Amino acid sequence: MPIETVELRNVSKRFPGVLANDQVNFDVHAGEIHALLGENGAGKSTLMKILYAMYRPTEGEIFINGKLAELRSPADALANGIGMIHQHFQLVPGFTVVENVALGLKSSRGPLTDLDVVTKRVQELATQYGLSVEPNALVWQLAVGQQQRVEIIKALYRDASLLILDEPTAVLTPQEVKEFFDILRRLRDAGNALIFISHKLYEVMAISDRVTVLRDGRVVGRVKTADTNQKELARMMVGRDVITRWDKPPAQQGPVVLKIEHLSAANDKGITAVRDFSLEVRAGEILGIAGVSGNGQRELAEAIAGMRRATAGTIWVDNQNVTNQSPAQVSASGVAFVPEERMTMGVVREFTVAENAILETHAYPPLANRGVFDFGQINDHCTRLVREYDVKTPSLDTPVKSLSGGNIQKLILARELDRAPRLLLAAQPTRGVDIGATEYIHKRLIEQRANGTAVLLISEDLEEVRALSDRIAVMYEGQIVGIVSPDSKMEDLGLMMAGIKGNDANPSTC
Amino acid sequence: MKNTALDTKRGRFDPGRFNYILVPLAAGAAALFVGGLVLLALGANPIEAYIGMAQGAFGSPNAIADSLVKAVPLLLVGVGICIAYRGGMINIGGEGQIVMGALATTAVVLAFPFLPGLVLIPLALVAGLVGGGFWGGIAGFLKARFKVNEVLSTVMLNAIAVQFMTFLLNGALMDPSSVDNTIRIPQTLRFPPWADLPRLVPTRLHFGVLLAIFAAVVVYFLLWRTSVGYRIRAVGFNMVASKYAGIPVNRYQILAITLSGALAGMAGAVEVLGVSHRLFTDGSATGFTGSAGFNGIVAALFGGLHPLGVIPASFLFGALLTGANSLQRTVQVPGAFVTTLDGLVVIFVVASQIWAKRRATQRVLAETTPRPATPTAVTPDVTP
Helix, strand or coil: CCCCEEEEEEEEEEECCEEEEEEEEEEEECCCEEEEECCCCCCHHHHHHHHCCCCCCCEEEEEECCEEECCCCHHHHHHCCEEEECCCCCCCCCCEHHHHHHCCCCCCECCECCHHHHHHHHHHHHHHHCCCCCCCCEHHHCCHHHHHHHHHHHHHHCCCCEEEEECHHHHCCHHHHHHHHHHHHHHHHCCCEEEEEECCHHHHHHHCCEEEEEECCEEEEEEEHHHCCHHHHHHHHHCCCCCCCCCCCCCCCCCEEEEEEEEEEECCCCCEEEEEEEEEEECCCEEEEECCCCCCHHHHHHHHHCCCCEEEEEEEECCEECCCCCHHHHHHCCEEEECCCHHHHHCCCCCEHHHHHCCCCCCCCCCEECCEECHHHHHHHHHHHHHHCCCCCCECCCEHHHCCHHHHHHHHHHHHHCCCCCEEEEECCCCCCCHHHHHHHHHHHHHHHHCCCEEEEEECCHHHHHHHCCEEEEEECCEEEEEECCCCCHHHHHHHHCCCCCCCCCCCCC | CCCCCCECCCCCCCCCCCCCCHHHHHHHHHHHHHHHHHHHHCCCCHHHHHHHHHHHHHCCHHHHHHHHHHHHHHHHHHHHHHHHHHCCCCCCCHHHHHHHHHHHHHHHHHHCCCCCHHHHHHHHHHHHHHHHHHHHHHHHHHHHHHCCCHHHHHHHHHHHHHHHHHHHHCCCCCCHHHHHCCCCCCECCCCCHHHCCCECCCCCCECHHHHHHHHHHHHHHHHHHEHHHHHHHHHHHCHHHHHHCCCCHHHHHHHHHHHHHHHHHHHHHHHHHHHHCCCECCCCCCCCCCCHHHHHHHHHHHCCCCHHHHHHHHHHHHHHHHHHHHHHHHHCCCCCHHHHHHHHHHHHHHHHHHHHHHHHHHHHHHHCCCCCCCCCCCCCCCCC
16 A cells, blocks of 8 residues: 555664663655654654654654654565655665666566566656666766665565665766756656755755754754745755855965876776866865766875876976875975865774874974973974864864764864874765754865965865865866866856866856 | 964874883783693693683792893893884894894803903904894895795795804804813803803893883883884884885885894894803704894784883793792693693784774774874794
8 A cells, every 4th residue: 555644753772871862753754755853863764763663762753644654674674665765875776776676576477487577567657757777787887876776676566665764865967866856846846755865055955845953953943945945944954044055255265286297107906097187276276076976086185195106297286296296295395185085084983082193293393202202392383283173072182083073074184183284185074964064174174265375175076166266177987177267157067077178168267 | 274283292103102001911811711721631621721821820929020020031032122123113023033142142252251240241242243243134124125025035035043042052152171081061151250151149030121111111212212223113103104214115114123133133142142151052943042032023012013012022032931840840731831821812912902003093083183103013934
């Protein structure tokens, strides 16, 4: 029986010492897209895992079509028409689309497979909802967006009429997001219920019919999307007004600080990831590098920072050749690096806040005298950094791994910016960071620009790149597709991110 | 929110807590209990046996002195294991490093027997450090340069060192009088008496005990109070972040295992200078070392891989080894029983650390103000 309404009443979930959900009421009905909005750790995923019966609620009840439902397992939830599309796909890469759909289902032919029957149904579903995908393609050969469609087909094939989508757009290009939203609308119009989990305001505004905002495990607001705006949602989510648009003074551009000439570098598998890449960044400007993940951005940043070998080309910082120098030498040339791999490269997780704050400066006076630590100085230094950069930590002796992502990022930023760099490499500086910390990090980046630092901002968040950059370089398959103004149209940027050089993507004043 | 209750009182880094004292002690008790069952199976009275062991270890001033003397190499090796472990290296090469240290010491003493003790002893000790450090450094170099797993290379270096010692003791270093009399015992001349480590009290207790404790304190200071120690620990925890921070990762890995080997080499030096006063072998792999290279690992684990924790742990093990010698006399149980007990202790200590870690993780969830677990034990295949 298809789902008409699903209702969660007074649902609480208590983990040892943490109240992840506190008396949450939530409902969704057929023919609507209900967005569940909240920062990381607000309890969105927990709530949905309760609905999908991966967790049992500490308190509260779930009603399906008005009747109390006892869901004991995800299989149970699925049998009741609830399907969940996880952020990390649950597909077998070496299987075809059809094999993945059939996986775990009883065949209509007993011990023999009935893949032809499955294929037929998959094609039906695909046509019905515009989920175009080749049924006999191997999953690993598919693009991420297509894999996501396979996940949706899997759920629909199992007669799910309520789909829970956990941050589904995180892996998609803007173009793919647009297509994906069309699919969602079709699913809705066909009478399915959809729950869309996200922390991206503009997406929620674009796709949902209603929005429920969670903060600290509690529902802080539920509104019709038509009756609200991004600003209001952000305020509900964070609990205060949030700046998302920065009024930057015009750039006071100085001399060229970073100059990259014909740089090439390989990724971890040894395949060329950055090819013949040239770029200049001037003092006092933020140059944003936009692009879909995996187009060489990470390798580019690491090559500049000395963490990765450049196989060809030259990197100049302040007219000094730093190509293939050690990270210590690059850093001494005035380069600060906020790495993409925050937890594995940016910090030593097991070290304390203080130990991480001195990761690069620990061996030098005043922190150490002839190699022996001066703990008084270290304490003062770290206390100042933590205070100045608003790092929320119980103490300096707290292991970094127990801080939130946003606070770890602020700590890294504090450490890097305190050295007054000439060039700041910021790679995905706000990925997985909550809105409050994101705002703070943006403020600091703009402050660096005003101070005359050259900032190279690498981000997959197009909104972020547009909001902060003075120029945007779009990167695709290791090369720059074009350098455009931040006022360029979203569609043009999207096309460039897919590798298509817009013939009239106004290259403006760059 | 703005107001972070920032605690700035403490002026030092957290020395990787070894305050889980009860857990290893309980593990030790459990090992003794199971050992008791083994004794029962052997037809001996476990209570009698353990009383006999306790008397053998603590029953007289001489017994206590012997226990302490036995603990010295364990402590030195164990402290070395701590450095290697903190630097992300697992050093199973204590045996070989002891041997190389002892060889270097012996070579110095035999080459310069005319020097006064005040010069000769420090020189010989330094030779021990260098010999062991060199042997450990080889494994470090092989890892840094050719990515050779240090567990394998150190074990193989053990065999080479023992054979090298046997070769020298049957040739170049053999006691000349033994050569003349064609007895050919594989041992050196007795060292000149002024090369003996000073005795502390009129027992066999020698100056090496103080040296070992001093070494433990120095290593503690090095690891948690200096930038070199900081770098060793950073490399041990996270090589990528260390590289990012500008630390030459390879160099510090080599340094960690070199220091580790140096301390084991010092153990060898102290043994020849303080106990045997000559280098000898019975031809077996552990004849000279008494397995201190392996038992030191157990002591390090027992001490929570913390240099200060290793002090009580190695004294406990020293007592265990000394007590075991008297087992044969009291209850006619093979002295090899202590090997069994050793193994039991390893199993229980490692298991208890995994247990403590898991409990700590649960408490993290419970408190949301997490405390880290005891340092994870390396779980090398220690078959002493």
